[in-house]
Amino acid sequence: MKINPDRPLPLDAPLPGSSFSDLISSLGHAPAVDVTTRVEGKLETPHGTTVLALRYEGGVVMAGDRQATEGYLVAHRHIKKVFSTDHFSAVAIAGTAGLAVEMVRLFQTELEHYEKIEGTRLSLDGKATFLSRLVRNQLPMAFQGLAVVPLFAGFDDIESLGRVFSFDVVGGRYEENDYGSTGSGSRLAKSYLRGAFQPDGTEEAAVSTAVGALVAAADEDTATGGPDLIRDILPNIVAIDSQGIRDVEEGLIRTAAETALGGVR
Amino acid sequence: MTPFYVAPEQLVRDKAEFARKGIARGRSIVAIEYEDGILLLAENPSLSLHKLSEVYDRVAFAGVGKYNEYETLRKAGIRQADVTGYLYSRRDVTGMGLATAFSQTLGQIFSHEQKPFEVEMLICEVGMEPSENRLFKITYDGTLYDQRQVTAIGGKSEALEEALREGFEEGMSLQAAFDLGVAAFRTAEDRDPDGWEIAVLERGNGRRTFRRIDPDDMSPT
Numbered sequence: 177m178k179i180n181p182d183r184p185l186p187l188d189a190p191l192p193g194s195s196f197s198d199l200i201s202s203l204g205h206a207p208a209v210d211v212t213t214r215v216e217g218k219l220e221t222p223h224g225t226t227v228l229a230l231r232y233e234g235g236v237v238m239a240g241d242r243q244a245t246e247g248y249l250v251a252h253r254h255i256k257k258v259f260s261t262d263h264f265s266a267v268a269i270a271g272t273a274g275l276a277v278e279m280v281r282l283f284q285t286e287l288e289h290y291e292k293i294e295g296t297r298l299s300l301d302g303k304a305t306f307l308s309r310l311v312r313n314q315l316p317m318a319f320q321g322l323a324v325v326p327l328f329a330g331f332d333d334i335e336s337l338g339r340v341f342s343f344d345v346v347g348g349r350y351e352e353n354d355y356g357s358t359g360s361g362s363r364l365a366k367s368y369l370r371g372a373f374q375p376d377g378t379e380e381a382a383v384s385t386a387v388g389a390l391v392a393a394a395d396e397d398t399a400t401g402g403p404d405l406i407r408d409i410l411p412n413i414v415a416i417d418s419q420g421i422r423d424v425e426e427g428l429i430r431t432a433a434e435t436a437l438g439g440v441r
Numbered sequence: 442m443t444p445f446y447v448a449p450e451q452l453v454r455d456k457a458e459f460a461r462k463g464i465a466r467g468r469s470i471v472a473i474e475y476e477d478g479i480l481l482l483a484e485n486p487s488l489s490l491h492k493l494s495e496v497y498d499r500v501a502f503a504g505v506g507k508y509n510e511y512e513t514l515r516k517a518g519i520r521q522a523d524v525t526g527y528l529y530s531r532r533d534v535t536g537m538g539l540a541t542a543f544s545q546t547l548g549q550i551f552s553h554e555q556k557p558f559e560v561e562m563l564i565c566e567v568g569m570e571p572s573e574n575r576l577f578k579i580t581y582d583g584t585l586y587d588q589r590q591v592t593a594i595g596g597k598s599e600a601l602e603e604a605l606r607e608g609f610e611e612g613m614s615l616q617a618a619f620d621l622g623v624a625a626f627r628t629a630e631d632r633d634p635d636g637w638e639i640a641v642l643e644r645g646n647g648r649r650t651f652r653r654i655d656p657d658d659m660s661p662t
Binding site for chain 1: 491494495496513514516517518519520521523524526527528542543546649
């Protein structure tokens with residue numbers, strides 16, 4: 177489909193007609209980059225590291241550290257890795273930051289586009305399936321060492337509970353029962369969560385568990401940046417329940433960070 | 442076979458009359474500015490077939506006439522807005538840009554197609570300040586009207602607009618704007634309405650200002 181200068185509105189769209197990514201592909205604006213030749217040496221790009229999500233009674237909490245690394249260097253101290261994608265879902269990213277942020281932007285636009293065209297939101301499963309397609313489209317880049325591995329969480333209004341999905345580089349989608357984590361510090365975060373997770377805890381308890389897991393990951397993974405109370409750098413945390421998504425209050429995160437760091441000391 | 446000659450004036454007149462007849466059969470829609478944004482009020486007996494829709498963060502669409510035709514236009518507007526916002530920035534999507542695109546498209550269809558679209562539509566944009574609100578009305582032949590404070594589309598649009606202008610006050614509450622809309626419908630239509638579809642573009646709603654209001658939650662005082 178081409179936009180005709182005489183008829184500037186895109187009146188017809190590719191089937192099924194409610195997908196934004198199909199629309200921009202048909203207009204020639206697809207974001208995919210095709211890397212056919214193998215690049216010698218490693219491309220150094222900023223990487224994001226530890227992000228996690230865990231369920232609690234009636235919802236789900238998603239958290240991410242704020243540091244991006246480039247090799248052994250800190251590239252950014254304040255980057256954001258947790259993004260709300262619509263009123264009831266969020267994505268957290270690990271891997272090549274530049275590609276991941278663009279993937280999130282496309283995912284956000286896709287969900288909103290579908291909602292406006294169809295007059296109803298995609299189901300949570302539908303959103304997760306679409307995200308796995310976006311990850312799979314990145315596969316040629318992943319072979320070049322530029323992988324993006326997101327984590328997806330949301331409130332399922334049909335089942336009326338919070339759900340967490342993790343992905344692998346080929347777009348495999350796995351639903352997690354209790355919690356999920358991805359990034360270089362994810363093993364450390366998961367071993368912390370294995371002990372600290374409470375399935376029927378409150379939102380506040382889930383927030384302090386999430387901060388505790390990030391502190392544990394930052395403690396031993398050099399690429400993960402823990403809460404920095406001197407510079408006042410705190411993790412990004414969102415909570416999603418039947419009322420929708422919102423940023424967790426900074427004061428609550430700061431208190432949880434102080435407690436967790438006190439425990440380390 | 443020799444084709445019949447039809448004078449262009451005659452052709453345009455016939456097409457316009459055809460489109461106007463189609464539109465006159467449909468139920469009307471009004472838009473009214475109030476203190477926090479813009480109220481869109483449509484007479485609509487259906488709960489699932491919408492005449493009002495979100496297009497972008499601050500822009501809404503309203504269409505009367507043939508359902509499949511304004512639905513095609515609505516979807517095209519959303520596509521246009523989302524593509525522009527994705528390729529550039531969300532702030533680069535404006536009511537003005539969309540309204541001119543609709544106007545060009547409808548104008549082109551009117552002059553080039555056998556059958557014109559039997560639709561009239563509104564593109565409303567809520568500004569950061571009330572003075573930046575925009576109400577654009579676009580008719581079946583692509584004529585674009587830039588309106589202030591109140592506007593109406595559909596078969597009874599002239600009578601509705603007149604009634605709205607008489608009762609309009611700046612800085613009305615949502616309830617007062619709703620009452621004004623309902624009263625205007627009563628004056629113009631002279632019968633009981635078949636059910637309402639209500640939506641607002643409200644400045645305080647965050648990034649996406651469009652919100653539907655359940656007709657059961659709103660009754661005229």
